[in-house]
Structure formats: C-alpha cells, structure tokens
Amino acid sequence: MNNILSIWGVLLIRVYKSCISPYLPRTCRHDPTCSSYAMQALQKYSFFKGSYLILNRLLRCNPFGSKGFDPVP
Numbered sequence: 001m002n003n004i005l006s007i008w009g010v011l012l013i014r015v016y017k018s019c020i021s022p023y024l025p026r027t028c029r030h031d032p033t034c035s036s037y038a039m040q041a042l043q044k045y046s047f048f049k050g051s052y053l054i055l056n057r058l059l060r061c062n063p064f065g066s067k068g069f070d071p072v073p
Helices: 002-023 034-044 047-060
Strands: none
Touching: 002 034, 002 047, 034 047
C-alpha cells in the first residue's frame, strides 16, 4: 500500500513538472527545486516519511526561510 502511494505521488509530481511548472516562474529558493526534492523523497523513503520531509521543505521555502543547496537526507 505504501509503495502504491509513493508511485502515485511521483506520478502526480511528474504531471505537475511537465504540464504546470513550465508556465510558472521559478520561485523555489532551494536546489534541487521543491518538486524535484519531493520526487526524490518519495522514491527514497516510504510515502509517510517522504511526505513529512516534503512538508518540512515546503514550510522552509519562503522569503524568510533558508535557501541554497538542500538535498534529500
């Protein structure tokens, strides 16, 4: 079940990156971008741990948060 959720999450991120992201300005302050980070987190960890890492990253991605190189742990 957990693996299926991760696969669906990665699929949704790929759809976002190919269909929506090209039409939006780049606003992510980190490298890799938040969507790439999310995909890597779901591929490396379980859906629930990956979701936790993604949420943590999205909360830090703001004008007052950190910036720069921030890989998936």
